[in-house]
Amino acid sequence: AEAAPWWTTAVVYQVYPRSFADSNGDGIGDLGGVRGKLDYLAELGVDAIWLSPVYPSPQHDNGYDIRDYQDIDPVFGSLAEFDLLLAEAHERGIKIVMDLVVNHTSDEHPWFVESRSSIDNPKRDWYWWRQPGAAGAEPNGWGSAFSGPAWTLDETTGEYYLHLFAKQQPDLNWENPEVRQAVYTMMNWWLDRGVDGFRMDVINFIAKQVELVSGPAAATDGGSPMGAQIHDYLQEMHRAVFAGRTGEHLTVGEMPGVSIDDAVLFTDAARGEVDMIFQFEHVSLDQGTHKFDPLPRSLVPLKRSLARWQDGLAATGWNSLYLNNHDQPRLVSRFGNDASWRYESATLWALVLHLHRGTPYIYQGEEIGMTNVKFDSIEHYRDIESLNHYREAVEQFDQSPASVLAGVHAMGRDNARTPMQWDGSANAGFSTGTPWLAVNPNYPAINAAADQASARSVFAFYQRLIALRHNDEVVALGAFELIEPDHEQLYAFTRSLNGQTLLVLANVSDEPLTVQGAWLPDDISGAELLLGNYPGDGAAALRPWEARLYRL
Ligand code: TEU
Ligand code: CA
Structure with a gap:
């Protein structure tokens, strides 16, 4: 059999440069800041960084509106600074994956x-x-x-x-072969420079059915405007950019609204499209009429959804695994309990996610249990999506400012974009200037220095999960099976490979949960506890937000 690709044992860390670390005191994170934290990332153990856009941009959408694909925005540094970052990352065995935003450009391109x-x-x-x-x-x-x-x-x-996004983000016409060639040339230029791959922004939107679809549907709400040519475009891109190259690359396509059947086609290695995709099903389950109208969350639909994707891509294709990123609320606030059980619920979701089959993505700050933020006025927010929504809801649809702000608190993208909390000093050690977006006021208690010094360190827990993925082939490649799919408190599954089985048991609640039932494997009593988020080797009941990993 062929050796499994390198990314089956890899963990990727997403850096949102604006909010990561500011090296020159202008209040905006930059490449120098990322360089300064490479040792931190090496200590965590990640294999690759996905760098959100750093290209020249008017920054209406924080760099997802690109004015020049082949340079670095002065706010982030320069090409020379970028080359230094790439070299210093590679010295530490860390790859750099660029954000590729080619569904649209800036209107200033x-x-x-x-x-x-x-x-x-x-x-x-x-x-x-x-x-x-x-x-x-x-x-x-x-x-x-x-x-x-x-x-x-x-x-x-x-x-x-x-423009499927802001009016400052006009969509490129991929039906024009000159557009496609220009993009491939640009991608080759970055790969020749030494970058290790691309995370492709809304890449399934590049093919659209503009003339076929009419009616009042929002093109990007829930569904996707995807046209049938998408597979041709991705295969052509693969041939023009990746096919002739040796070395280890990563391609991950962000694809809102696609089905499991689509995903199998996109990630079937034999078809030559992309290595894996970001799908949205599990982060859409708590959305009501629209994104800022959250529904109550419940465990069963969430774990059933993730399990369907596990099953659907078991034989062909590959999953990427994420519970948050720069567009989503913080996972500990959304899926856990960030008030009373922050350490426990952050580590529970870490263990559950990282034990699925696929490539896990960690979003900056997740590894220290950073939480959502609740600014008391819309004035403090910066995200174009939240600001446009607020204006429309309040001014056009006459909703109360308080109710709209509550939606932004729950779902707004700035939850993920407040500056990284490095330590307890001014501005959480992010910047010596005034941060472009205020720091979460909880930074004196929640920061990397405090976390790493604590006996209950979220960071240390992630280190162990990353080491497991590197070293344990069952974690990397084992078959997934969900246990007790309808249990509303328990998230349990096994992973098996070559006669070895791992068991995950997680209590997704504030209440203790007795571990019993026909589903529990007989040999659990003698099983080895590989990792857990409580001290000791296991009471009969799972404590609130307790998660355990056993080798049976
Ligand atoms: O996001 C695409 C996307 O569909 C959503 O996640 C989007 O952020 C929005 O919240 C929909 O409600 C990608 C990028 O990740 C995002 O940051 C960009 O703003 C967007 O594309 C446009 O480039
Ligand atoms: Ca700066």
Whole structure:
């Protein structure tokens, strides 16, 4: 049999550079800051960094609106600084995976500046321009993910352009082969420079069915506007960029709204598309009518969803595993109890997630149990999605400011974007200046220095999980089986390979849980406790938010 790819035993750490570490005191994290923390990441043990965008950008969406794909924004550093970061990461055995944002550019990208200048400009067709629809309306009914319509009328030529996100993020027209070639050339330029792969932003949106879909559906709400050509584009990209290369690379496609059947096609190695995808099913279960309208959470649908993806990609393809990132609330606040059981619930979810089959992603601050933030006024928020939503909900839909703010508290992206809490000094040691987004006021208690000094260190727990994935082939490759799928408190499953079995038992609640039932394997009494988040080798009852990993 062929050796399993390197990323089956790897753990990836996401750095959101703006909020990670500021090396020059301007209040914004930067590449120098990341370099300064490489030893911290090496100590944690991660194999790769996924670096959120650092390219020149007007920063309407914190760098997901790119003005130049082949440079570094001065706010983050320079290409020379980037090369230094890459070399110093590689010295420590850490790979660097870049964010690739090619569904759209910034409206300040020269391609778009040219494209909008006239109807017969050679770059006109690089974007989605359409005549007004009936009665001068938008060409179709798609809504933007950041409120309002997905089409904006451009006065210069009297046509609309498409933007699935902010109006400053016009969508590239991938049906134009020149666009595709320009992207592949750019990707090759970064790989030749030494980067180790790409996390591809909303990559399933590059193929769309603009003419087929009409009606008032929001293109990015729940579903996806994905067109059938997506597989052709990804295969073409693979041939043009990765096929001829040796060495270890990673491609992970962010794909809101795709099904398990789609995912099998995207990640089947034989098809040459991407190594793995980020799917959204498990982070959409608690959404009501829209993202800022959270539903009560319950365990059964969550674990059943993740188990379906485990089963669906067991024979072909590969999962990526995440419970939070720069777009999602903090996992300990969303799925755990960040008030009374912060250490226990943060480590429970760490153990549960990292023991699934797939490549785990840690989002900065997760490894020290950072929590959501509740600023008392919208003034303190910076995220374009939250700000647009707030304005629309309050001004257009007449909702009460307090209720809209409550939605932002629960689901807003700035929960994940408050600066990394390094220590108990001013601004949590993130910056000597004024941070671009305020630090979470809980930083004197929750910070990396305090966590690492504690006997109950979340960081130390993650270190052990990462070591397990590196060293235990059952963790990396074992078959997954969910136990007691309808139990509302217990998250239990086994992983098995070559006659070895691991058992995970987790009590997802504030109450003790007696461990018994026909589902419990007979040999648990003599089983070795490999890892747990309580001292001692196991009471008969699982304590609140207790998680245990046994080797049977
Ligand atoms: O996000 C795509 C996406 O669909 C959502 O996660 C999005 O952040 C939004 O919350 C929908 O409610 C990617 C990036 O991760 C995100 O940061 C960018 O803002 C977005 O694409 C546009 O580039
Ligand atoms: Ca800085």
